[in-house]
Amino acid sequence: MFKKQIRTFKRNQTLFMLTIPATIWYVIFAYLPMIGVLLAFKRYRVNGGFFTSLFTSEWVGFDNFKFLFSSSDAWLITRNTVLYNIVFIVLGVVIPILLAIGINELLNKRLAKFYQSMLFLPYFISWVVVSYFVYAFLSPESGWINGIIEQMGGNPVSWYSEVKYWPFIIIFMGVWKTLGYNIVVYLAAICGIDQTYYEAAMLDGATKWQQIRYITIPLLKPVIIILFILAVGRIFSADFGLFYQVTRDSGALYSVTNVIDTYVYRGLMTLGEVGMSSAAALYQSGVGFILIIITNAIIKKIDRDQALF
Template sequence: METKTKKTLLPVQGKILWDVIILSILSVLCFLLPFAHYTYHRVQWTVSGLQFITGTSVQDGEVVIASQWLLIAFIAAAVLSIVFALVFPKIKKIRLAGFLIILGGILELLFSVLFTMQVQYIMADARNAGTSYAAWLLALIAVITIARGFHILYKNKVLSPLDFMIMPGCIYFLINNYFPLVGIFIAFKRVDYSVGIMNSEWVGFSNFTYLFSSSDAWVMTRNTILYNVAFIILGNLLGIIVGIFLSEVFSKKLQKLYQTTILLPQLISIIIVAYIVFAFLSNEAGLINKGILGEGNEINFYNTKIYWPFILTFVNLWKGLGYNSIIYLSAIVSIDKSLYEAAYVDGANRWQQITRITVPLLKPSIITLVTMSIGRIFYSDFGLFYQVPMDSGALYSVTQTIDTYVYRSLLQLNNIAMASAASAYQSVVGFVVVLVANGIVRKIDNENAMF
């Protein structure tokens, strides 16, 4: 049986090996083809990737790719592909080869995009300049490499059609959450738009030093943590209570009605929520000022800080209660009904069944949801803290969080480096908090730890 297996695998290995070699050679040859074109003296000129690397004259000016590390990184990827080709015969599991090919294709695609962006930046001032077919061909080869890796995994039954269904979501997370990590270096630069981000001066931790030396760091960190602590405690507590209440409703129609009613605020846009709050708190026509307090007793809510910690907490709980309660309701529904029947036979009342059976069996769900919430304790709902208070400057001391600070630094102060420093601080500390929280859970109850 072993001899037969090896004979059937050898042709497959050889085919994959040649695929990798051909794709790697084609990727390198793309640098000999035109990456950009421009018009000079009414003549169409092209510039290859190799000319950008070694330097060439474009409209009587010398141009060269400033970031040589892009070339080094791409060559490293090509070398890794060659090394992979050499050691491939020793790889016993073809599924490993598929994963490595996908990884190599993703790296190649990333480097090709970065290199093309550099080319476009250099050619920005040239007349009728544009990107030529070599840049697209290089990206296409990277996509084909990734597709070949997935094809290998599918043929070897590592991936199923269901896995391909979730891939768009995974790709979204890669593009939206992981690829931007490359820009973390901006936090360590003093950005000068006249020379570009890549050529701006490195300043080390100066942006972080300035950030923490100002009062903004303390205010935004304090607000972010305290609000999230209140949201985590009250949100999970109310979610458990409402989830238990919903599980006690025996009429299926009423249960669906209550679930839909409670979940509806979760589906409302935060901008609509902001105007609903404004309809209650407005000075001119607000329900509270005009309908409850009456004339002469109005409160200028959008200039009075003392009320907003309670308002924001209430709005957050109102909007998120439906989601939290349904999560806990699904956990309660999965509890074995025979446990309640046995408790009833032993004389336990409904309160005792809830406290002795329901709540203890909800512990894994509670730990998981709380740990995930703690992981985002340095993040905040931007719409809640920016849209709901209507960006009122008088309320900054109680509504300023890390997310709103990043937004204001980036768009209002145009300080991209400071915004990047605040975002990096938010991410690193949040990651550490997740590790600490999970470590504590693992020490107390190893079975319920996330990792």
């Protein structure tokens, strides 16, 4: 038994050594701090150092989690978070891939590079600054859009209290901001595809469309699947800045803009309980973890090689 294991180890020695640097990082920066997860089950009170405080604090079981489920908004915030994330996952795959293929096909490579650089700009602007910009458009009193509507003889819209527009605004802004970033992965993946595939296809007389359909997309599949599994793990988390800053925290819009992250933020402002924020984070990642395992199992059934683990 033992001998066999040593043999296996010997055979894998170098690969094992290659994982060591990052494993050390994981232990220090990811696994050691995980003791903080205990906070979710404690009423944290400072009593000397962090570890002493952590262990002497009272156990409260699942008390810290209750606020996530007890409110009448519990269903609403879960629904909003999950629905937006589903849309973002789908659009986050489809749009960047289409654009990445598009950029690759452009005849003028200089222009292609230029567009690509421009698409990256929003990534550098923080949500706070984006929110000023959106406000300049949508401000009910001095916004440009209302200005145009009025010039054309229409009635101004009070944008920040009209629920119906916001799912679209939020989705648009969310996709817009990360577009340049998301394209890069697919661009690089397309670049990595062996040119001989295309040459062979051309000799067979395949059209451009057929090449995309039968070569590019299948070869992008591994990247798509991995990014998809990882995105599923974050389905209960939302981008706070998008839902809080861009909407100017307008109460009238909560039915479509309140998500788990904003709800927790507001809820804990007055209470300041570390345990409750840990509980919220644990809830979000716990659900994500279960979903990742399920997704991975399904993918494994379909195609063993594509699964994450």
